[in-house]
Amino acid sequence: MDISSLRNEYKHSALSMHSVHKNPVQQFESWLDDAIDSEIQEPTAMAVSTVGKSGFPQSRIVLLKYLDNNGFVFFTNFESQKGKALGANPATGLLFFWPELERQVRVEGIAEKTSRDFAEKYFRSRPVSSQIGAWASEQSQTIPSRSYLEDRFSEFSLKYKNQTPPLPDFWGGYRVKPIKIEFWQGRESRLHDRILYEKIENDWKIQRLAP
Template structure:
């Protein structure tokens, strides 16, 4: 299938240097609030790129659960493929593809495990079925059929039928501490606006990038 003529023109909204916040987290929050207000589907869905020991990159979608000035937090099984790759190389990249807004945000930084207390706080807020789901799945491992997965789900529902569901020792969060953050706004004639924040000893440096 030839897609060479498959294109659309971007609007002339533009992004100006004087409109940017000095801190990329605060700028991200402003864009995130706009994405929610304009009902972007799952605005917290982000692509997470990791690299394995061979240098082979792997990309998947995860959900941002909260962020603050210290970084961006998501949760996973610590025995998953992504977690093993982070253990080998904690340098990762995140990307938010807000296509309907003609925007994307790309974050590069270091992924670090958060503390058990912080993971428990989020785990306790999850729906009960999601808590049990964390116990069911040995994420990224090979399974022979979905039937076995559902059998294990039923078994764990019976096991945890009474009382609170404990936090699995193999499940928790990662915080991506940003080193660079790029804000991309689509523009006409493919002259997009791109601004890159880079962490320096004295604060954040902002540069405009050529499209």
């Protein structure tokens, strides 16, 4: 298969130092609003990259669930591959890609667990089937078959049939506190716009990068 000639010319928009918000979180919220308004499928999907004890980077897609000036929040099983990796090394990379808008956002930051109360509030907002799924899935562990997983789901469904499933001790949120956020806008002739925010003490330094 020859894929070397596959390419698109980017003409959707532009990004300048004068047009961006001084606060990168506000800039991100503006772009996320554009993605939502454009009815992009899964606009909050992001790749979370970690480096655990193995030394190899690992990436996977998760959904952003909260965002404020303190960081980007997602939820997971603490015993999963990413949970164990973050326990060994909290340095984290996030990547959002909205091809319909010819945009991507890269985040570098430090992940820390949210409070249990915060995690429980979100856990309660999930469908009951998803709450039971959190109990049933021994995330990232080797399992013998699909039926084993389905049997566990049935067992926990029966266990919590007449009660609200509690928040598992092994499940909760991570907040990635950003130290760098880069906004990328595709442009013609591969002369893309790249605007980088870098946190210096309590302020954000804004720079343009070569594509």
